[in-house]
Amino acid sequence: MDRTAYSLVATDLDGTLLRGDDTVSDRSLAALARVAGAGARHLVVTGRPAPRVRPLLDRLGCTGLAVCGQGAQVYDAGAHRMLWSVTLDRELAETALGKIEAEVGQVHAAVDQDGVDGLTLIEPDYLMPHPTLPAVRVERRAQLWSTPISKVLLRHPELTDDELAATARAVVGSLATVTMSGPGTVELQPCGITKATGLALAAEHLGLERRRTIAFGDMPNDIPMFQWAAHGVAMAGAHPELKAVADEVTTTNEDDGVAVVLERIFGTS
Structure with missing residues (x-):
């Protein structure tokens, strides 16, 4: 797979990038560093609201955008402000x-x-x-x-x-x-709000294209994101509904499934 095919890597957190103990492995961190080194962007796209994501973004060294709250929030970590948000009546x-x-x-x-x-x-x-x-x-x-x-x-x-x-x-x-x-x-x-709507807004703000986006997830809430992205990767332990629409299935989050695919695309050194 050509590493230049993707300029945007979108990852869910729980059950995907995160291990069961809420940590990100050294292997996954190294893979994300290679993504950045290749000039691509990594975006967290999570159901967690921005305040519950902020400590993790700090650990990941993320100072850019993150899609939070199932797509209801586009959060600017560096400026500590909402770039966009919508509330549920x-x-x-x-x-x-x-x-x-x-x-x-x-x-x-x-x-x-x-x-x-x-x-x-x-x-x-x-x-x-x-x-x-x-x-x-x-x-x-x-x-x-x-x-x-x-x-x-x-x-x-x-x-x-x-x-x-x-x-x-x-x-x-x-x-x-x-x-x-x-x-x-x-x-x-909010009606009509999904991870895909938040991801599309963030990508537009960054000048990135859906046809060059690869997405990782594990639950049905990731289905709209997979449908929006060019390539969807489900974790081995993913919900059957997500696996049914995924382009491929990787290993589990405990076995660094995100890193396994990113290493194939962006290399290991």
């Missing part, structure tokens, strides 16, 4: 949540607040899928809607993620976009 979110609960019974909810310093607020019975990420527990659901939000996160005590996501899509309609971004992570985000 709180009344629509509350209505969507009510429609879902009318079908499946009580769900446990959380929200990511908008902004570079927004908090993650969680209901009393909501369990964070990533216990390492900070969250503030509130006493009542009404407190989730206290300030503008970028998305709602949902968990059900009995249904699988696939079952919950399927029901949510069936009843929410145009109130919000439903995504599944990882184990225990079904989300509602």
